[in-house]
Amino acid sequence: MTKFDSDPVFRYIGKKRRTKEDPRFVMGRGRFVADVALAGMKHVALLASSHASARIVSIDTAAALALPGVHYVLTGEEFCDACDTLQIGVDAPKVTRYALARGVVRYAGEWVAAVVADTRAIAEDAVELIEAEYEPTPHVVDPEQAVREDSPLVHPAHGSNVILHKRFVWGAVDDAFARAEHTLALRAVWGRSSTVPIETFGVAAQWDAGLEILDVWASIQMPKFPDQLARALRLPGNAVRVHYDVDVGGSYGVKRGLKHTVLVGYLAKRLGMPVRLIEDRLENMRGGDMHGPDRIFDVQVAFDADSTLRALKIRALDDVGAYAGRSPFQLGKPVTAICGPYRIAAIEYEPIAVLTHKTPEEAVRGFGQAPTNFAIERTIDCVARHLGMDPIEVRRRNLIRKEEFPYRIPSGSTYDSGDYHTVLDKALAASGYAALVNQRDSARRAGRLAGIGIATCLEPNGGNSGFEPLLNPKNDTTTWMDSCLVRVDLSGAITGVMGTSSSGQGHETLVSTVIGEVLERDPAGIRVVRADSLQALPSNSPVGSRMAIMLGGAAAGAARKIKETLIEIAAHKLGCTMESVEYSEGDASVRGHPDQRLTWDALIAIAHRKIHEMPPGIEPGLQAKFVWEVPTGGALPAADNTVQIYPCYSFEAHVVYVEIDPDTAAPVLRQYVCGHDCGVMITPDIVHGMTYGGIAHGIGAALYEKFSYNEDGQLMSGSFMDYLLPSAMEVPAITIVDHCTPSPLTTFGQKGSGEAGYLGAPAAIANAINDALGTLDARIDTLPMTHDALWQVIHEARTRKQNP
Amino acid sequence: MSEKRHAVAIEVNGVTRTGEVPARLSLVDWLRDELRLTGTHIGCEHGICGACSVMLDGEPVRSCLMFAVQADGHRVTTVEGLANPDGTPSVLQDSFCETHALQCGYCTPGMLIAAQALLDAVPQPTEAQIRDAIGGNLCRCTGYQQIVDAIKHAAARLARKTGSESNFEAL
Numbered sequence: 006m007t008k009f010d011s012d013p014v015f016r017y018i019g020k021k022r023r024t025k026e027d028p029r030f031v032m033g034r035g036r037f038v039a040d041v042a043l044a045g046m047k048h049v050a051l052l053a054s055s056h057a058s059a060r061i062v063s064i065d066t067a068a069a070l071a072l073p074g075v076h077y078v079l080t081g082e083e084f085c086d087a088c089d090t091l092q093i094g095v096d097a098p099k100v101t102r103y104a105l106a107r108g109v110v111r112y113a114g115e116w117v118a119a120v121v122a123d124t125r126a127i128a129e130d131a132v133e134l135i136e137a138e139y140e141p142t143p144h145v146v147d148p149e150q151a152v153r154e155d156s157p158l159v160h161p162a163h164g165s166n167v168i169l170h171k172r173f174v175w176g177a178v179d180d181a182f183a184r185a186e187h188t189l190a191l192r193a194v195w196g197r198s199s200t201v202p203i204e205t206f207g208v209a210a211q212w213d214a215g216l217e218i219l220d221v222w223a224s225i226q227m228p229k230f231p232d233q234l235a236r237a238l239r240l241p242g243n244a245v246r247v248h249y250d251v252d253v254g255g256s257y258g259v260k261r262g263l264k265h266t267v268l269v270g271y272l273a274k275r276l277g278m279p280v281r282l283i284e285d286r287l288e289n290m291r292g293g294d295m296h297g298p299d300r301i302f303d304v305q306v307a308f309d310a311d312s313t314l315r316a317l318k319i320r321a322l323d324d325v326g327a328y329a330g331r332s333p334f335q336l337g338k339p340v341t342a343i344c345g346p347y348r349i350a351a352i353e354y355e356p357i358a359v360l361t362h363k364t365p366e367e368a369v370r371g372f373g374q375a376p377t378n379f380a381i382e383r384t385i386d387c388v389a390r391h392l393g394m395d396p397i398e399v400r401r402r403n404l405i406r407k408e409e410f411p412y413r414i415p416s417g418s419t420y421d422s423g424d425y426h427t428v429l430d431k432a433l434a435a436s437g438y439a440a441l442v443n444q445r446d447s448a449r450r451a452g453r454l455a456g457i458g459i460a461t462c463l464e465p466n467g468g469n470s471g472f473e474p475l476l477n478p479k480n481d482t483t484t485w486m487d488s489c490l491v492r493v494d495l496s497g498a499i500t501g502v503m504g505t506s507s508s509g510q511g512h513e514t515l516v517s518t519v520i521g522e523v524l525e526r527d528p529a530g531i532r533v534v535r536a537d538s539l540q541a542l543p544s545n546s547p548v549g550s551r552m553a554i555m556l557g558g559a560a561a562g563a564a565r566k567i568k569e570t571l572i573e574i575a576a577h578k579l580g581c582t583m584e585s586v587e588y589s590e591g592d593a594s595v596r597g598h599p600d601q602r603l604t605w606d607a608l609i610a611i612a613h614r615k616i617h618e619m620p621p622g623i624e625p626g627l628q629a630k631f632v633w634e635v636p637t638g639g640a641l642p643a644a645d646n647t648v649q650i651y652p653c654y655s656f657e658a659h660v661v662y663v664e665i666d667p668d669t670a671a672p673v674l675r676q677y678v679c680g681h682d683c684g685v686m687i688t689p690d691i692v693h694g695m696t697y698g699g700i701a702h703g704i705g706a707a708l709y710e711k712f713s714y715n716e717d718g719q720l721m722s723g724s725f726m727d728y729l730l731p732s733a734m735e736v737p738a739i740t741i742v743d744h745c746t747p748s749p750l751t752t753f754g755q756k757g758s759g760e761a762g763y764l765g766a767p768a769a770i771a772n773a774i775n776d777a778l779g780t781l782d783a784r785i786d787t788l789p790m791t792h793d794a795l796w797q798v799i800h801e802a803r804t805r806k807q808n809p
Numbered sequence: 810m811s812e813k814r815h816a817v818a819i820e821v822n823g824v825t826r827t828g829e830v831p832a833r834l835s836l837v838d839w840l841r842d843e844l845r846l847t848g849t850h851i852g853c854e855h856g857i858c859g860a861c862s863v864m865l866d867g868e869p870v871r872s873c874l875m876f877a878v879q880a881d882g883h884r885v886t887t888v889e890g891l892a893n894p895d896g897t898p899s900v901l902q903d904s905f906c907e908t909h910a911l912q913c914g915y916c917t918p919g920m921l922i923a924a925q926a927l928l929d930a931v932p933q934p935t936e937a938q939i940r941d942a943i944g945g946n947l948c949r950c951t952g953y954q955q956i957v958d959a960i961k962h963a964a965a966r967l968a969r970k971t972g973s974e975s976n977f978e979a980l
Contacts (some may be wrong), residue, residue, distance in 0.1 A: 029914075
């Protein structure tokens with residue numbers, strides 16, 4: 006039972022209530038993009054490059070075009086003249102990017118030609134008939150080779166494979182290293198994985214020649230998607246209409262098919278036919294441009310004999326693949342929590358983004374924070390091992406204390422609130438920690454490899470843009486607002502209007518709960534709809550764990566305006582001051598005079614029909630919009646490169662117990678506890694669900710999932726038989742322990758939680774595996790720690806012991 | 810393209826549906842595109858993810874790995890056929906809502922099929938049996954916990970209905 010559950014302040018927030026979305030999905034009545042059927046719709050299939058790096062000598066499309074049922078075959082020669090390049094976030098304008106290659110291909114799987122046919126099957130048949138001739142050119146798939154001057158260049162026009170290289174120093178780092186009693190260095194490697202939703206990306210588009218509008222239905226989760234789409238298609242923004250009432254089958258960051266949509270939008274307009282592209286799994290894995298961070302961390306840490314952390318140096322080399330949109334910014338968000346939950350006064354951070362001949366990287370859950378947390382948490386455990394101290398004790402000594410909030414970290418962000426020690430203690434208690442240690446030790450005595458892993462990690466949330474100007478001074482974006490419109494119709498029914506799509510986060514439940522809370526009306530009767538992009542108020546989409554804060558805040562703001570209008574109407578009609586109106590469950594009365602009362606229906610009737618009873622200056626009809634700016638946002642980085650990026654900081658403490666089969670090296674997670682504090686939870690079932698799911702995703706990143714490339718630059722794990730997603734057999738039962746430290750910055754004290762679990766699970770599992778391997782004097786700091794990799798490490802350690 | 814077509818008659822959710830299909834048309838494409846039963850989803854088209862699961866004569870199968878012609882003369886149940894005869898959600902469907910056993914809803918139809926097939930065969934399963942039964946269905950949202958909870962909850966509710974013992978307490 007969490008604190009707020011018994012808190013009488015809230016009527017609907019924090020209560021066990023069913024979600025608005027679940028019923029339609031369990032009945033098979035979702036409406037996903039593949040369910041959108043447009044009359045006369047044609048289907049796209051794609052020819053993908055078979056080379057990592059090559060010059061396109063020729064593409065012969067004649068046989069494909071001659072196949073009955075085929076309408077068009079498009080190549081880069083036409084397409085790249087007709088459309089503009091997709092935007093790149095960092096300052097590298099020569100790194101251009103189109104949906105179809107022209108002249109050269111830069112990764113195996115890159116799209117070379119698109120066929121439009123009556124059915125997807127015919128389109129696939131036609132793709133087989135295209136004859137493309139390539140002349141292979143030198144390629145590079147190793148990021149450490151790609152940064153060298155003698156490396157083949159992915160984009161020769163850019164002059165280098167490095168598209169971002171910064172070095173930030175916050176505080177007296179060198180001095181701290183000189184004075185500290187101990188230092189150590191480690192390398193931690195985060196493997197290339199992704200969120201891999203079960204629904205691939207899909208888009209359908211239709212050009213309305215009468216209205217001159219391109220209608221788009223897409224499986225999308227992307228800020229500024231309509232703007233970027235219109236720009237690439239050389240259309241005014243108001244000629245693109247994105248329909249957000251499409252259910253998105255999972256995203257967790259990656260559903261950003263801008264290139265897909267530019268391609269399909271172009272074809273729909275060019276051919277005057279509705280066109281759709283639904284990726285098949287290989288197109289998704291290889292050419293969908295949705296891989297996650299692929300990062301090598303070199304960390305140095307300075308600390309004292311009592312484990313007090315003095316300074317940290319992090320060099321992060323990220324392999325972003327062959328093209329970049331926003332992906333290099335994933336090196337920027339972690340600046341907002343670069344010291345983790347610890348008091349570290351001096352930090353050096355050197356982010357480098359490098360291009361290679363691999364599938365491009367896209368935004369993945371946490372936007373770079375999960376890899377960074379993994380590197381920090383491995384560092385903490387290495388400090389503990391170096392000093393022979395308990396990793397829990399090292400954390401307790403260095404965690405920011407409750408009374409120190411709000412706490413400004415060296416890179417300029419201020420953490421809003423937290424109680425890290427209590428959350429860690431609650432997680433340990435729930436794990437039965439002393440007994441767990443005994444269990445581990447007796448497993449070891451019985452000859453098994455067993456380990457306990459701890460990770461204490463931050464979840465920055467509220468999604469703001471401060472890292473953009475930090476990494477690219479030409480980008481002066483300082484706001485990432487979100488908004489909501491609330492309407493009360495003549496029947497008295499309430500509708501909340503939001504302007505973005507959802508991919509499982511339960512935004513309809515969020516908006517209705519918040520509106521119901523403010524207006525004291527049952528959320529079950531409140532409808533939430535999604536405006537299309539031409540009717541919507543501004544939104545920056547559900548990224549950066551921002552919607553509980555931003556959409557929740559906006560919905561509350563709009564509902565409060567409605568409530569204020571109702572009170573003003575009541576005061577005018579009842580002849581009293583607004584302050585003496587008592588509002589209760591939608592009715593208004595004069596305080597102390599319950600007989601002088603106007604019902605909800607009477608108030609609505611005045612607002613909609615009786616201008617003669619309205620107070621002067623109030624608009625008739627009853628609707629209100631609220632656009633909310635991210636709390637603490639609005640400032641560009643200071644001259645010393647400090648900047649407040651995200652506003653709110655949730656906290657998670659993981660305790661995981663793992664046993665590794667000594668013969669097969671198969672790891673089994675025997676116990677999993679996560680202590681979690683994301684402030685006030687608006688719908689606990691939703692928060693818990695996302696946290697369980699984040700942990701499962703983290704288990705995948707830690708142990709199973711990797712986009713592997715061979716030396717030729719071919720993706721070796723393009724199917725679910727090679728890229729392994731954890732099933733119910735690999736994900737154990739998980740215990741979540743809630744704690745609530747409200748945020749002082751938000752409407753109800755809520756923080757974000759969409760990235761919960763994932764931000765600490767890989768770190769905790771890596772620490773548990775290394776605790777187990779420690780008994781062999783072995784360690785592993787490369788993710789994923791696959792069976793094969795673990796077997797190798799164990800085998801080498803045993804060989805070393807046998808032949809010292 | 811003039812492909813040879815084959816007549817099929819398949820009982821889908823209790824109603825015999827007929828059609829003429831090319832030999833290469835998968836069962837899931839027939840259900841979705843011809844019958845417009847879009848509750849069954851496509852995730853991988855190589856039999857791993859389970860999003861396309863339907864019941865064939867009561868057994869869960871991958872409708873992406875099966876041709877429509879192979880289902881000729883058989884009985885298919887999709888997610889649209891799981892509800893009570895009056896159209897209200899079944900105990901299992903309602904239990905998924907009670908425990909919030911889904912987020913994006915994409916794997917949900919396949920999960921429901923796998924879970925219903927389990928409950929039909931083993932009305933009172935253990936947690937290990939539940940995890941085994943849904944082990945061939947991938948979910949990226951939930952970490953499976955609230956799905957396992959939903960199936961336990963449904964088993965307990967069904968036990969209460971029939972007056973039998975359950976391994977689990979209804980929530």
